[in-house]
Amino acid sequence: MKVQVFAALKDYFDKEFELAGEVQDVASLKERLSALNPGSRNMLQICRFAVGDEFVPQDFQLKESDTVCVIPPSSGG
Amino acid sequence: MKVQVFAALKDYFDKEFELAGEVQDVASLKERLSALNPGSRNMLQICRFAVGDEFVPQDFQLKESDTVCVIPPSSGG
């Protein structure tokens, strides 16, 4: 699947990258990313995840064709 | 003394006029004006009075040389 990260997460991951292998749901994706880059773990814990411009819950089932956006807490304004 | 009135009071008095004779204080002035034009009495009861750009109390002693402004409740904005 494709993963897009934003803001501070770009200090840990490429802005956009392919993640090979099966990832069942959002919770599993979070674990995979934390394992890939342990420094990002705390940040990932407070992120929201979105597919197709909609936020999705931790148990959201992911498909190989999905693009998942990892959304840190907002800091606009 | 000289009297200046504003806003709705101009429906009862000239905008600026001379008031002949002695007027002891603001309370007396209010009575004189109410007697002069009874329709203005209710309005005068809720007005403030000013001399030299400062609001003055009911017992403020007036002088023949004073210009007294009669200030209805504000309705700006």
Added chain:
Amino acid sequence: MNHISAEPLDVVGLLAQSHHPQAGAIVLFSGEVRDNNMGRQVAYLDYESHESMANKMTAAILEEAKQKWPLNIAVAQHRTGKVGIGESAVVVITASPHRGEAYAANRYIIDRIKHEVPIWKCEYFTDGTRKWGGNCNCHDITGDANQHVYEFDELKK
């Protein structure tokens, strides 16, 4: 700055000038003339003021706001004369490091101006009649022409 203006208020010009390197929040209020009031069609308003008192009192209100909140900017101007529908009758601009203070001070300034400053509006209706209007009637509640019930206080309740 003259806080009372017989000329149209330059609202966007005043906003364009309102920047400050320490101000993270700018709040602008513009009170504009509506085409209706209490169910009647309004043609225009005509404002009158006791100019010298209105000027001094507005300046004093801005000073008091600056004492209460850390403001980088506090500006207010009120129009006199004939003001058409959609035109600005009064503008207040506040700026502060954070937004809470800019909003609170802005509300404080306009509420005090409306209740206290000797400015009066006469509504001219489309049917040709006119009415001196919208007087502050706090004295009905407080029994004192110098005691007001301010909206910014009511918000806290």
Added chain:
Amino acid sequence: MNHISAEPLDVVGLLAQSHHPQAGAIVLFSGEVRDNNMGRQVAYLDYESHESMANKMTAAILEEAKQKWPLNIAVAQHRTGKVGIGESAVVVITASPHRGEAYAANRYIIDRIKHEVPIWKCEYFTDGTRKWGGNCNCHDITGDANQHVYEFDELKK
């Protein structure tokens, strides 16, 4: 209207367009870049967004504000990219018949944008360092990234 803009926000232009014959009160908020934050000298900010989500979410917030208050106008735009000191990063304009609603809706819209909409700032300091910053940390209090503690709610307490 695109609520996310990579170009400088035309704050005065947006205000100039914001008139409505039934609107007696216009409130504008502009969030501008300060030259300091937490005691450090700021050179400029750089904002990033998830543009499509930010656009939809801002539109939804404006819609919700219109459901809550009788607004004649509700506009919001947020800047992305490099924003210099004194430049506007975000602008919110509300208009309503009476001023209470315009102030309340304005505050509601900016608070929700700041907490919820996927936009992030990176502070660049004059010493050459940078910091992704000022994140909404409501999850520390609520334990849920979707539950926020809004300033407009705190005001009522």
